[in-house]
Amino acid sequence: MTEQQYEVQREQNKIRIDKLLAEINPENSRSQVQTWINQGLVAVNDNIVKANYKCQSGDRVTWSIPESMSLSVTPEDIPLDIVYEDRDVIVVNKPRGMVVHPSAGHASGTLVNALLFHCHDLSGINGVERPGIVHRIDKDTSGLLVVAKNDQAHASLVEQLQAKDVERKYEAIVHGVIEHDKGLIDAPIARDPKDRQKMGIVEQGKPAVTHFTVLQRFEHFTHVECRLETGRTHQIRVHMKYIGFPLVGDPKYGPKKTLDIGGQALHAKVLGFTHPRTKNWMHFTSEAPTVFRDLLKQIKKMY
Structure with a gap:
């Protein structure tokens, strides 16, 4: 960029x-x-x-x-952890380290490349480079996201996101000990004017609301659950830094001295939405990856 x-x-x-x-x-x-x-x-x-x-x-x-990309995205035979699939939606458990869609520097190996190999009927609302993508999670964030297989499903899911009717819960490990058992962060997010490669709390930014609940406290860290009310870019990472508890391992928003796990300790563990066709409530959960669970064990042993 x-x-x-x-x-x-x-x-x-x-x-x-x-x-x-x-x-x-x-x-x-x-x-x-x-x-x-x-x-x-x-x-x-x-x-x-x-x-x-x-x-x-x-x-x-x-x-x-954003640097321009070729309008051709090649299907690639990449294994997918498909949690649920029907003719309208696919719910995928994305591994950490995988980019959701092609962008500058990531023309292949993305979730979209894998999805195009798996099925050819993805919605076209977001164009050639982001077919079916309704919402995203960062490259080094693992967990659940829903993909639309047709435009009707896509429109329904976007409407639910805008109405804040989609349930999205994450678990994270942050630096510092959060004293309150629960909290709400309401702070607008936009591109950081001083560093355009980052997002930040900006008065003229878009509304952003994150709810958090403490799951477990350690001497220097806290294991938390975060529920998104909105879905801004890097929202949890920016909000937790804003209140003084940056994510462990976060190369962009974390402290210089952090535990090196190859990316932020963040996992999208719960996803719920109304099915676009049947109108039934769909609810999915995903266990945090091994690297996340091992980090918790490491912290317990350290303190």
Whole structure:
């Protein structure tokens, strides 16, 4: 992802930011530019803005454009841990270390590559590179996610996510000892204006709410369950850092000195949603991977 900058000229005073960027980047449509803005990839004077922001002469505009990918995604014979499947949805237990969909630097070996080999009837709402993908979990986060096999199922699942009707619970191991048994973190998230490769707590960001419950305390660590009310990029990782308890092993948001497990200690263990066709409530659970369970054992022995 490359960052670009532009200073608004006098004759561009009062122009909408989405129109300005579409003019500066003629190879991209205005709707694509609006997607960048909605994803928090555009800032004016280091502040995240909305598409209807009217520029002022002298404004410093910065934006990060994801590097373009080939429109061809190759099916690959990669083993999948399929928890449930029917003609509308697939529920997959994603291993840590696997990227969900192709992106810059990850053109193959992704969950999408594996899904395209397994079945050919995935929804097309998200385009060629992200067929069927309704929601994502990070590369080094393991656990459950649901994939749509047709556009009707996709639309239903997205509507449920937006209405906060999808149940998503994670377990994590964090630095520090959380004194409260339960808590709620309500802090907006967007691209960090000071580091566009990270997300951060930004006043103009999108609403983000995380509920947490302490499962077990250790001398220097806490094992917690986190329930997502919203689903922003890196939400749990950013929120737990924000309250002073960053995830163990997190290379992006964790402390410099952490336990090295090759990524953040985070597992998507519970997923629940209403089936798009039958309207039945679907509920799935997944045990944390061996590396996560071994880390808990290691911490117990350490203290």
